[in-house]
Amino acid sequence: MQFPALLVIALVIVTPLGAQTTARLTLGGTMGTALASDELGGPVSLGAGVPVTAALSLAHPIGTGYRALVEVRAGRGSLHADNNGESSSIPGLTTVGVMVLVDGPVTSRVRWELGAGLLNYRPAERSGVFGQGGPTPWILGGGLSWTRPLSGTLDLVANGRYDFHQFRSRQLDSRGYTQYQAVHRVGLGIGIERSF
Amino acid sequence: MRRIIPVAVLLGAACSDLISPTRVPPYEYRQFVSSGASGIDTLTFRWPRSFLPVRIWVADNEPLRQPILTAISRWQGALLFGEFRAELVSDSSRADVIVRNVPAPGGIGLSRIRLDALAPECIGATDIRTDGTLTQVILPMRVYIWPRFSPQNPNITTCYEITATHELGHVLGIISPNHSPDPGDVMFSNPVFNGLSDRDISTAEVVSHITPTLTPTGRR
Numbered sequence: 001m002q003f004p005a006l007l008v009i010a011l012v013i014v015t016p017l018g019a020q021t022t023a024r025l026t027l028g029g030t031m032g033t034a035l036a037s038d039e040l041g042g043p044v045s046l047g048a049g050v051p052v053t054a055a056l057s058l059a060h061p062i063g064t065g066y067r068a069l070v071e072v073r074a075g076r077g078s079l080h081a082d083n084n085g086e087s088s089s090i091p092g093l094t095t096v097g098v099m100v101l102v103d104g105p106v107t108s109r110v111r112w113e114l115g116a117g118l119l120n121y122r123p124a125e126r127s128g129v130f131g132q133g134g135p136t137p138w139i140l141g142g143g144l145s146w147t148r149p150l151s152g153t154l155d156l157v158a159n160g161r162y163d164f165h166q167f168r169s170r171q172l173d174s175r176g177y178t179q180y181q182a183v184h185r186v187g188l189g190i191g192i193e194r195s196f
Numbered sequence: 197m198r199r200i201i202p203v204a205v206l207l208g209a210a211c212s213d214l215i216s217p218t219r220v221p222p223y224e225y226r227q228f229v230s231s232g233a234s235g236i237d238t239l240t241f242r243w244p245r246s247f248l249p250v251r252i253w254v255a256d257n258e259p260l261r262q263p264i265l266t267a268i269s270r271w272q273g274a275l276l277f278g279e280f281r282a283e284l285v286s287d288s289s290r291a292d293v294i295v296r297n298v299p300a301p302g303g304i305g306l307s308r309i310r311l312d313a314l315a316p317e318c319i320g321a322t323d324i325r326t327d328g329t330l331t332q333v334i335l336p337m338r339v340y341i342w343p344r345f346s347p348q349n350p351n352i353t354t355c356y357e358i359t360a361t362h363e364l365g366h367v368l369g370i371i372s373p374n375h376s377p378d379p380g381d382v383m384f385s386n387p388v389f390n391g392l393s394d395r396d397i398s399t400a401e402v403v404s405h406i407t408p409t410l411t412p413t414g415r416r
Contacts, residue, residue, distance in 0.1 A: 036276065038216050041405035044277045081245075081278030084405060088245035090278045127281070131273040140206075164210055175276065175397075176217025182210050 021196045022059045022067075024145075026159050028189030029053055030075050035167045036129050036181055042084035046129060048093060051077025053187055055159070059103065069101040069113065073187075079128075092124025097139055097163075106144070114142040119165055132170035139165040147193060155193040162186050222399035223376040223383065225369065227309060229330065239309075241324075241333060241410040242279075242369040242403055249281040250367070253291035253336075260297050260341055263353070263360035270361055271368055274397045279404035280368055290416055293337045293367055295360075300340035311373055313362040314386045317351050318343050320359035322366040326410065335414040339363045354390055362387045365396065369403040 030053045037045040057071035074097075079090040101115025121134030141163030147155040166180035231237035243250055254264050261284075268282045285291055300310070300321035313320035320341045325334040341359050343352055365383050375385040381393045392400075 036214055038214070038277070040277070040401055044405070046277050079278065083245060083277055083279055086245045088248055088278055090281065127269070127272040128278055129276045131276075166209060166212065168214065171273070171276065172214065178215045178217075180209075180212050181214045182212045184210070 020061050022193050023196070024055070024057045024059065024157055024159075024191065024193040026055045026157060026189030026191030027053070028055075028159070028187060028191075030161075030185050030187035032185035033183055034181065035079075035183060036172060036177075040083075043082075044084065045082050047080045047082075048075075048095070049077045049080040049089065051075035051093070051095065053189060055189055055191075057101075062102070066102060066104045069099075069103060069115065071097075071099045071101060071115075071117075073097040073099070079123075090128070094122040094124075096120045096122065099139065099141060101141075103145070109147055111145045111147075112142065113145060113161075116140050119163075121169075129169050129171050132174065135167065135169045137165040137167060139163050143187075150192070153195045155195075157191055157193045159189045159191075160187070161189070219398040219401070220394045222402045223378070223381065223395060224372040224374055225399055225403050227371045227373060231330070237330060237409075239326075239330060239371065239410055240369070240403075240406050240408045241371055241412075242406055242408050244411065245279075247292065247412060247415065248278070249283040250293060251285040251291045252282050252293045252295060253285050253288040254295040255297075256286075258295075258297045259347070259353070260295055260356055260360060263341075263356040264295055264364070266357050267360040267364040270392050271364055271400065274392050274400050275404055280400075282364075292335050292412070292415060293339060295339040295341070295363075297342060298340060299342045300338075309371060309373075311363075311366045311371065312385070313359050315344075315355045315359050315362075315388065316386075317345065317349050317355035318359050320363045322363045324366070324371065327413075331410060332413045333410045335412050335416075337367055339367065358382060358387050358390045361390075361392070365400070368400060369406075369408070370399060 029050050031050050032048050034045040034047045053075040055073040057069045059067040059069040062068045075095045079093050081088050097119040099115045099117030101113045103111045103113035106112050117139050118136050119139040120136045123130035123134050143161035145159045147157045150156050163185050165183050167183045168180045227239040228236050254261050288294055309324040311322045323338040361382050376383040381396050382389050
């Protein structure tokens with residue numbers, strides 16, 4: 001788990017960015033629908049399993065109660081193949097998403113967030129649907145965050161996120177697949193938010 | 197109306213599915229054997245998902261090592277849903293498939309399926325041992341690939357690549373001794389095509405989703 005460790009270090013050493021700027025680090029998991037599916041003697045599908053997900057975001061006020069956020073969210077897990085009811089795992093799939101979001105208050109402790117960005121698939125090996133590399137589709141997402149003060153500048157934060165993107169890889173293209181697979185993901189994370 | 201259009205586009209995008217390609221018909225991949233009074237029996241094989249990745253051994257210093265890696269990469273790339281994966285292992289006693297750069301031994305016996313490939317510069321053979329009831333494949337499978345003439349032939353590397361891909365097709369489960377009837381397929385009996393054709397791929401896809409009559413046993 002090198003990536004989360006780097007995020008913790010980054011959060012600790014980050015220099016003050018100005019009044020009310022906050023940095024948030026969460027760890028959790030993400031579940032998603034299938035990346036690709038077909039009918040080959042029965043239903044077959046390929047999904048991203050439930051990767052461990054770490055997210056680091058920086059937020060800055062843009063108006064009364066509203067903030068702009070830049071977030072990097074990385075997941076590390078395995079591909080999960082379901083072939084006519086027979087399952088197997090293919091290790092080594094990393095996703096890295098970068099999103100720009102806006103958030104605002106729902107209650108004093110709960111905030112909504114909405115944004116867009118890019119999601120990069122980074123498979124450990126070039127095979128199967130990633131035979132010609134991983135795609136980088138657009139991603140749209142939103143969610144809710146709940147915070148509870150721990151000290152003057154530190155909050156406990158829990159975050160729920162839904163996002164959506166369209167998946168198709170160059171390998172799928174070259175094999176004659178058309179259209180896109182809509183991929184819906186739900187993530188939960190818990191962590192800390194620090195004000196500067 | 198201006199508000200409805202973006203919402204409709206977004207909803208359409210959120211509900212889209214991949215559309216599968218039209219596939220070419222596969223060639224024969226089954227083996228038919230006489231089973232005494234009961235007539236003809238059909239043998240089919242594919243690797244159970246629990247056996248993946250298939251362990252393949254080839255000696256470090258053998259010229260077949262790179263061609264086998266190429267063959268693994270080709271078949272893995274052809275099957276998009278993780279149906280087949282293989283890796284090289286360093287210990288032949290743990291291998292599911294043993295590959296050697298020597299001529300195949302004679303006298304295969306009744307309990308072996310011998311599948312040959314006769315490319316211009318080299319020859320390949322895959323031996324698959326079965327039990328007496330023709331329900332189990334006894335591991336390891338053995339693959340032999342050797343030069344037809346001189347190992348210094350300038351085309352030998354290409355021939356090894358073609359033949360390794362062909363023999364790995366047998367390992368995958370294309371076990372018909374009649375092979376593909378089309379010289380454009382790597383599974384043609386005298387293979388010359390260095391790659392996988394659309395028919396090779398569609399046949400591998402069918403093989404990878406059958407309910408097999410043979411299951412592997414004896415993994416160490």
